[in-house]
Amino acid sequence: MAEVLVLVDHTDGEVKKTTAELLTIARQFGTPAAVFVGSNVEAARPRLAQFGAEKVYVIDNADVSDYLVAPLAEALAAVVEQSQPAAVLLPATPHNTEAGARLAIKTGSGLVTDAVAVEGSEGALTTTQSVFAGSYTLTGKVKQGTPIITVKPNVVPPSAAQASATVVPVEVSVSDGAKTARITDRKAKEKSGRPELTEAAIVVSGGRGTGGDFSPVETFADSLGAAVGASRAAVDSGWYPHSSQVGQTGKQVSPQLYVACGISGAIQHRAGMQTSKTIVAINKDEEAPIFELVDFGVVGDLFTVLPQATEAVQKA
Ligand code: FAD
Secondary structure, three states: EEEEOOOOOOOEEEEEEHHHHHHHHHHHHHHHEEEEOOOOOHHHHHHHHHOOEEEEEEOOOOHHEEEEHHHHHHHHHHHHHHHOOEEEEEEOOHHHHHHHHHHHHHHOOOOOEEEEEEEEEEEEEEEEEEOOOEEEEEEEOOOOOOEEEEEEEOOOOOOOOOOOOEEEEOOOOOOOHHOOOOOOOOOOOOOOOOOOOOOOOOOEEEEHOOOOHHHHHHHHHHHHOEEEEEEEHHOOOOOOHHEEEEEOOOOOOOOEEEEEEEOOOOHHHOOOOOOEEEEEEEOOOOOOOHHHHHOEEEEEOOHHHHHHHHHHHHHH
């Protein structure tokens, strides 16, 4: 079986859940091979092996890690040349979408972005995209070259399958023309002690109904060990950071449990959370559209309901 390349999403060798998801998808139609950019592959190897990576192509080259996008595309093109893979899967981020597009041009291949499913067999892959806030589902097929596909997070549950994760160093020579934008500083995001929004099993989100006071939302989230999300109305009002926005123009989450507090359920918000396994809403308007998609709904004031819910969880 041909290899399926998976670009590893990591911070200092700490592999993100999206990588485990992509390796799980890759196993369905080929031999998963991870592509690791950085110097600390040994930190990443156990998790890559755990999710089925037979090989780990390592690009340990400052010209790739210290510059934006274009050198990564050149490096990926070198790995594609070496591996002749059935497909290349990348976590769907703005950075990877651009890298994928550049790679597609370099390799004369077709590109699919923001896929929510990749199915089929080698040479006959189909991709699914959800567009216009989930109003339409597109099925596609790359007809030229190597399918290059960016995949949204949380579209499959990661499943483990031990493999060898054999390290294969890749020599890359980056052209001067690709080194146009150098990264001069990297700042780690302040740790909140809460799980990462896109990786959390439970997400509690607040909207305009909080009136800017997220403390009951945060306290309830902490009682459940949940991440905190926000609607765009809350983010645009400056009540919560943009990085916490859930929706069409924010993050896509698909936790086991999503609790929407004081959120009306606009289509653009739904686009980011409607695939959650269980959805609960607390809203004082019983006509709020969010109640159309919930599994459980509470009609009430979040400032009354959330402290009671927190107390109940803490007692349990
Ligand atoms: P509102 O719609 O104002 O709803 C507030 C809700 O809180 C109401 O239902 C109200 O009954 C309830 N409420 C009020 N007080 C209380 C209380 N004390 N207790 C309980 N309930 C209470 N939105 C996103 O969220 N994410 C996106 O990514 C996104 N992208 C967009 C992209 C585009 C191109 C556009 C045009 C819009 C986008 N939006 C997005 C905005 C979206 O259309 C809505 O405006 C937004 O989601 C509304 O946020 P909200 O539900 O918090 O506020």
